[in-house]
Amino acid sequence: MTEEKHYQLSDFDYHLPQELIAQTPLKDRDTSRLLVLNADTGAYEDKHFYDILEYLQPGDALVMNNSRVLPARLHGVRPETGGHAEVLLLRQDHDDVWETLVKPAKKSPIGSTIVFGDDPAHPVMTATVVGELEHGGRFVEFSYDGIFMERLNELGEMPLPPYIKEKLDDQERYQTVYSKVDGSAAAPTAGLHWTPELLQKVADKGVDLVELTLHVGLGTFRPVEEDNIEDHKMHSEFYQLSEDAAAKLNQTRARGGRIVATGTTSIRTLETIGSKFAGEIQADSGWTDIFIKPGYQWQVVDAFITNFHLPKSTLVMLVAAFTGRENILNAYEHAVEEKYRFFSFGDAMYIHR
Known part of the structure; x- marks a missing residue:
């Protein structure tokens, strides 16, 4: 979705009661709630994460970031x-x-x-x-x-985000079940909802599972300090997409399937590559400081899973670039009213067209 407007930082603020910030993960990863949002219409529905099976279709590709958090x-x-x-x-x-x-x-x-x-x-x-x-x-x-x-x-200890005050009993709960490449200072948290069993059901449905790597830096928690968001300088993060993964994604496109990203880190990697190669998907690695905000022209990602993000953060801006500012803030307002759990150990959204 394209919006021709210069936004201020305050345009991405919303009210969040402190008690809605999830302090611990749920016992079962895939039982978290899932707010499904149509980016074009703004319509939303309340589901659970295991209902994601209803929305992924045969021929789609599900993209996941396999970076593993260091005890940093x-x-x-x-x-x-x-x-x-x-x-x-x-x-x-x-x-x-x-x-x-x-x-x-x-x-x-x-x-x-x-x-x-x-x-x-x-x-x-x-x-x-x-x-x-x-x-x-x-x-x-x-x-x-x-x-x-x-x-x-x-x-070392796991570097939990500053808004989590509780001690984490099981360090693996701040890792995705498919994490394997050491390098992140924070978890790609949208992936925390997946279980091996649910991923197997996705694969059995005819969806390709595709992995990439983006090592999450602590800059992801750095607040935007400039009132004019155009002045904000993004941190750099290392990414890698293999030949095999690129081939799978190109096959998905060729058969008319959708590329569904798990999390903003997968989005940043895919869109960095799409922007670099004029919309084409190629194997690549390097450092990205891409800043996706309203007005951005999407290159690769057709739908995505994401958690609820901090007010006035670059991640809210990224999601707004896909949904439009009004649609995402309306959905967040609904999530607050319905007492969804927010941030790293919180609930998820599935956003599609």
Whole structure:
């Protein structure tokens, strides 16, 4: 849907009672509610996620982001003072050097170290600050014995979003059931609703299951600070679409099927590639900072599954680019009235034409 208008940040605000922010996942992933929205008419209906089978048709392709969340939050101490320090991994820069957020940043100048493990005198891993970035960002170089990912799994915590205050009992509930490629600082949360059994039913119906990779950065939680949304600069995230996946998607198009994306991360990958290759789908990898907002010309995605997003976020703008601003805000108002659960562990939407 194309809207020729310059929007302000306040145009994407909505009222959300705090108690509707889901703090824990449901016992059964696919029993969450599903608000089905027709992007053209604005009509919506209340369903459950397992009802998604009604809407996926033989010949469609269901696209999923197989990125896996790293246990990216590390708690350590400064050996000089014994003071606590927190390091949050954002992305690997090269070798053992990572872009991170360090707290407190002002106590982490270049050359300072943070040690991790039960015995600071004999640390399991050490981080040395080798560069500074804005907003408390630091490049740190890790030293350790063995394999980095094993040390990270031993020491790290899942970096839950700031609006989730409850402790997560089962770390796997912040992973999709098809996650396999380590690299995200946050989960592609629309995929949290899928179960292996429901995916098998989708496949049995004649829908192609297609995987891609986009490593979610914490920039996904960074608030938009500019009143004129045109001035907002998006963060970059790494994506990859394989030859096999591209071939499946082109076959879907050739037979008249729809490309249905699971989540905004899958959308960002597919639309980045579509924009880059003039609407064509090709195998590709790289970094994307695509900002999809009202007025965007859609290239690849025909329908999608998504969760409910934060007020005034780039993700609300992305969805509004498909549905129109009025349709999505009306649907959100209905979801609030009906006490849907919001954000990462919340309920889902299926949006189609």
